[in-house]
Structures are given as structure tokens and as C-alpha cells.
Amino acid sequence: MTEKKTVPGYNIVNGKKGCQSIPFTERLISKIIRCKGTGCWIWQGASTTLGYGQIWKKGKNILAHRAVFEMFKYAVPKGFELDHLCRNKSCVNPQHLEVVTHSENLLRAMRHKKARAAIAKARGENAELAV
Numbered sequence: 001m002t003e004k005k006t007v008p009g010y011n012i013v014n015g016k017k018g019c020q021s022i023p024f025t026e027r028l029i030s031k032i033i034r035c036k037g038t039g040c041w042i043w044q045g046a047s048t049t050l051g052y053g054q055i056w057k058k059g060k061n062i063l064a065h066r067a068v069f070e071m072f073k074y075a076v077p078k079g080f081e082l083d084h085l086c087r088n089k090s091c092v093n094p095q096h097l098e099v100v101t102h103s104e105n106l107l108r109a110m111r112h113k114k115a116r117a118a119i120a121k122a123r124g125e126n127a128e129l130a131v
């Protein structure tokens with residue numbers, strides 16, 4: 001005789017959990033919303049303290065934009081990073097990401113920060129807040 005028991009979140013059949021974990025790619029895609037105006041794919045899941053999306057995979061947190069890029073394009077070579085061309089840290093659209101070296105990524109970030117500060121100064125705003 002088969003005994004069926006249901007617990008919220010789990011299906012227990014004959015004392016064994018009958019539930020399946022959601023495949024990684026399905027979890028990854030489910031946390032993205034697309035922004036029509038900018039074309040950005042905004043990450044809705046957890047994020048790092050720096051504002052980059054992150055997702056749990058095989059026992060550790062990984063960067064969401066990197067996972068999406070590698071799913072749609074190719075593996076980021078060792079020692080390289082992804083630069084957000086749209087300057088939106090929560091964006092995971094692979095078309096908005098470019099593989100660069102760490103030093104190039106830092107240079108671009110500094111140039112962007114200087115440009116934002118110059119715009120803020122021209123507007124008479126506090127340049128320190130324009131990041």
C-alpha cells in the first residue's frame with residue numbers, strides 16, 4: 001500500500017522527498033527582467049555589497065552577469081573580467097558586457113567616474129555624490 005503525504009514545499013512519497021531542485025539555468029533566467037528603454041536585463045535576485053547580481057551554484061555564490069554571459073556566449077578566459085558597457089552593475093545582458101583585463105576594467109571605471117564628476121560639476125551638483 002502506497003502512503004502519500006504532502007507537506008508545503010515538499011512532496012513526500014513513501015517517506016522520500018519527491019521534489020526536484022530547479023535546474024540552474026531555469027533559476028538564473030527566472031531572476032531577470034528586461035528593460036525596454038535601455039535594453040538592460042536587470043537582475044532581481046541577490047546581489048553583492050558592490051551591487052553586482054549573484055546566484056548560488058554548486059556550493060558557492062557566483063556573479064550573475066558572468067553566469068549569463070557564459071550561458072549565452074562563451075567562458076570568460078581566466079584572468080579576465082566583464083565590463084558593463086551600459087554602466088549598470090545590475091545588468092546581466094550579455095550584449096552589454098565585454099571581456100576585458102582587470103586593469104582595463106579599472107581604467108574604464110575611473111574614466112566613467114571622472115566624466116560623471118565633470119557633468120555634476122557643470123550642473124553645480126556635488127561631484128563627490130556623482131558616482
Ligand SMILES: [Zn+2]
Binds near residue numbers: 039041087088091096
Ligand atoms: Zn545593460
